[in-house]
Amino acid sequence: MPHASSESPRPLRRDAARNRQRILEAADELFRRRGLSASLNDIAHYAGVGVGTVYRHFPDKDQLVEGLFEQRFEELVRRMEEAVADPDAWHGLTSFIRFSTELQASDHAIKDLLTGGHVGLERISRIRARLMPMGEELVRRAHADGQLRQDIEAADLPVIQAMMGPLIDASAELDPDLHRRYLDIMIRGIAARPEQEPPLSTPPLALDRVDEIMVNVSSARRR
Amino acid sequence: MPHASSESPRPLRRDAARNRQRILEAADELFRRRGLSASLNDIAHYAGVGVGTVYRHFPDKDQLVEGLFEQRFEELVRRMEEAVADPDAWHGLTSFIRFSTELQASDHAIKDLLTGGHVGLERISRIRARLMPMGEELVRRAHADGQLRQDIEAADLPVIQAMMGPLIDASAELDPDLHRRYLDIMIRGIAARPEQEPPLSTPPLALDRVDEIMVNVSSARRR
DNA sequence: AGCAAAACGGATACTGTCAATCCGCTTTTG
DNA sequence: CAAAAGCGGATTGACAGTATCCGTTTTGCT
Numbered sequence: 303m304p305h306a307s308s309e310s311p312r313p314l315r316r317d318a319a320r321n322r323q324r325i326l327e328a329a330d331e332l333f334r335r336r337g338l339s340a341s342l343n344d345i346a347h348y349a350g351v352g353v354g355t356v357y358r359h360f361p362d363k364d365q366l367v368e369g370l371f372e373q374r375f376e377e378l379v380r381r382m383e384e385a386v387a388d389p390d391a392w393h394g395l396t397s398f399i400r401f402s403t404e405l406q407a408s409d410h411a412i413k414d415l416l417t418g419g420h421v422g423l424e425r426i427s428r429i430r431a432r433l434m435p436m437g438e439e440l441v442r443r444a445h446a447d448g449q450l451r452q453d454i455e456a457a458d459l460p461v462i463q464a465m466m467g468p469l470i471d472a473s474a475e476l477d478p479d480l481h482r483r484y485l486d487i488m489i490r491g492i493a494a495r496p497e498q499e500p501p502l503s504t505p506p507l508a509l510d511r512v513d514e515i516m517v518n519v520s521s522a523r524r525r
Numbered sequence: 526m527p528h529a530s531s532e533s534p535r536p537l538r539r540d541a542a543r544n545r546q547r548i549l550e551a552a553d554e555l556f557r558r559r560g561l562s563a564s565l566n567d568i569a570h571y572a573g574v575g576v577g578t579v580y581r582h583f584p585d586k587d588q589l590v591e592g593l594f595e596q597r598f599e600e601l602v603r604r605m606e607e608a609v610a611d612p613d614a615w616h617g618l619t620s621f622i623r624f625s626t627e628l629q630a631s632d633h634a635i636k637d638l639l640t641g642g643h644v645g646l647e648r649i650s651r652i653r654a655r656l657m658p659m660g661e662e663l664v665r666r667a668h669a670d671g672q673l674r675q676d677i678e679a680a681d682l683p684v685i686q687a688m689m690g691p692l693i694d695a696s697a698e699l700d701p702d703l704h705r706r707y708l709d710i711m712i713r714g715i716a717a718r719p720e721q722e723p724p725l726s727t728p729p730l731a732l733d734r735v736d737e738i739m740v741n742v743s744s745a746r747r748r
Numbered sequence: 749a750g751c752a753a754a755a756c757g758g759a760t761a762c763t764g765t766c767a768a769t770c771c772g773c774t775t776t777t778g
Numbered sequence: 779c780a781a782a783a784g785c786g787g788a789t790t791g792a793c794a795g796t797a798t799c800c801g802t803t804t805t806g807c808t
Contacts, residue, residue: 317754318756318805343794352756354799458707461692461707462710465688467691469684469687471741471742476734476738480727480730480738482726486726488707490718491709499713503702504700506706507700516695538783564767565767575787576787586768
């Protein structure tokens, strides 16, 4: 066993390389469609490969997941940056919220990662840490422009996202666009209005405790 | 075994009667607090009784559940009738929505029954059938008074309820009142506003398909 | 071609969670 | 006090997923 940890110790055998690729593609597809609850058996079968092969390439499920999602989150961060740069603060805020929900709807694995009990994964909390200050900035600017109700805070954004997850799941097969309707309603609900309105019943969660909610909103359940 | 199905075939032994009562109380308490996913083992233990005793009194879990919930739903129906009778249509509508959410929050078993995969239970669909026309009436009157946005329909009410379920679960231990904040936001979102606003992205589900969503919003797995 | 190492496949073991049963022991009651 | 009624909880069974093991196949090298 020469230099176990050095760079590219030896090229993968042809069949191994092919299978590894197939597994990654199958995992990508099934995770997107069915969320993280897609089992490794399903993935192996979908890839036309035995379970053993999956485990040979990826010691465990988390390892497979981690590798697969780096760039998907990059997209989220990029869109968030775009939203922060939007000259119209309200448009920036709402299009970020909408994008984030669409992302969850089109990729159920992302939804599970954003909300489920996987928050512990190093990668996810790093993403959250980058997103949070941008959310605060979006909220600050929309407040300043008088378009966002003053009693809505940055901590409300992730909770609103979290609420969409279960609805996305529930309506996915029946009416895949339905979640938009209720997100629209929520967005109307946070928009400033000229008249005085009764205050909200209860304050938002402290920003640093929002994660604890997200963890609990898991909707991990499948056929 | 004389007259198995006739009235009071024979009095329960004293200890049996006491245990039966304890089981009912424990089930009531635990179902309320933890939802239908409370296991019969938990209930037995909480009642200070063996599992066997639970099964002797109640052939299976559904039987225990069914008996326990008749009157809880009666309360829901009664409140709904009150809301329909409210001279202020908007106040009637919102207080019904709020009550229904509070009921879910204070009794997680009701939440599970309203949304989970238990819709099949005869009793639940009967309740739904009674509630639906009342919801339509509330919406019709709030529309007529110009307080409810015209593009909100009766089919939206159960979906809004369904959305609250997962949030209630997620925040139950952390901040048991949090769900109110987001229900307030949704209520603001369905309130009529003087200005023209962009239409909602997508129409509501047909009223007779709403159940199919409710079934999927379960946070508790089915029997 | 021939052979050893690498990789494969999928049956199988293991894990965890619950519902539900069984039977030797305890309590009640007449 | 003895038989009937009831009890407790270990145990079984079902199920769904993760992970391992090992006999067989493929590959790469000479």
